[in-house]
Amino acid sequence: MPQVPSPLPDGYNQQQACEVPMNAANTDCMKILIIEDDLETAAYLSKAFREAGMTVDHASDGDSGFFLANENEYDVLVVDRMLPKRDGLSIISNLRANGNDTAVLILSALGQVDDRVTGLRAGGDDYLTKPYAFSELLARVEILGRRKGAAGQAETVYRVGDLELDRLSHEVRRAGKAIALQPREYRLLEFLMKNSGQVVTRTMLLEHVWDYHFDPQTNVIDVHISRLRSKIEKDFDQPLLRTIRGAGYMMKSGD
Numbered sequence: 001m002p003q004v005p006s007p008l009p010d011g012y013n014q015q016q017a018c019e020v021p022m023n024a025a026n027t028d029c030m031k032i033l034i035i036e037d038d039l040e041t042a043a044y045l046s047k048a049f050r051e052a053g054m055t056v057d058h059a060s061d062g063d064s065g066f067f068l069a070n071e072n073e074y075d076v077l078v079v080d081r082m083l084p085k086r087d088g089l090s091i092i093s094n095l096r097a098n099g100n101d102t103a104v105l106i107l108s109a110l111g112q113v114d115d116r117v118t119g120l121r122a123g124g125d126d127y128l129t130k131p132y133a134f135s136e137l138l139a140r141v142e143i144l145g146r147r148k149g150a151a152g153q154a155e156t157v158y159r160v161g162d163l164e165l166d167r168l169s170h171e172v173r174r175a176g177k178a179i180a181l182q183p184r185e186y187r188l189l190e191f192l193m194k195n196s197g198q199v200v201t202r203t204m205l206l207e208h209v210w211d212y213h214f215d216p217q218t219n220v221i222d223v224h225i226s227r228l229r230s231k232i233e234k235d236f237d238q239p240l241l242r243t244i245r246g247a248g249y250m251m252k253s254g255d
Helices: 039-051 062-071 088-097 113-121 134-149 183-194 202-208 220-233
Strands: 012-014 031-035 055-059 076-080 103-108 126-129 157-160 163-166 171-174 177-179 241-244 248-251
Touching: 031 039, 031 062, 039 055, 039 134, 055 062, 062 076, 062 088, 076 088, 076 134, 088 103, 088 113, 103 113, 103 134, 113 126, 126 134, 134 202, 157 183, 163 183, 183 202, 183 220, 183 248, 202 220, 202 248, 220 241
Parallel strands: 031 055, 031 076, 076 103, 103 126
Antiparallel strands: 012 055, 157 163, 163 171, 171 177, 241 248
16 A cells, blocks of 8 residues: 555545455556545545455545655556646646656546547546546556556567467467458557457547547447457457447457
């Protein structure tokens, strides 16, 4: 659990240490700081993240959040944009100016393209608009946490079962058999394999594969998923690309 110097700032709420439930995802006891002034929302998020096997601290205003983020080590910061005392973007930009590279996910009711661009340019790593499904928030936080754990250990080859993707040569093979993919299909597979074992939502695919920060209301994802699935699973008994009903997609080998 992060050690907080005394005296503690106003608005700080330290949650209980990580106790991983039997059915929780493998989050390696990630440490999360939630900076959110809505106490009901913060309580819900804190409880949900703890149930997912994470340690959670909460700050209810910008000043206490900035203090904690500077003084302690976290895997991910979940930052509301509209905060008392210091707004979320000010927290993020000042952390970056101080050399703090902790992953930051911005939560905001401001969801226009310009709002998202401003948040990302301020130093945010991801941006999720309200209202949102907690399952998507959790998936995004897990992915950000995994990126930190993999820092300095960038993989050049992704493997899921007998499927391999070489990021240097852009070659894809399954059981040694070469698979030809179109550029968009390759980007889609690369993102899915990079986050193998994790649910990847449609919104995440639109943002990271198509660079859309809005839903174009088309079936573009369904079409490409269908094409990709036919190429990587045709003539093979073991399915790897799974549809998680109501959530998104997952690359995973085995049952």
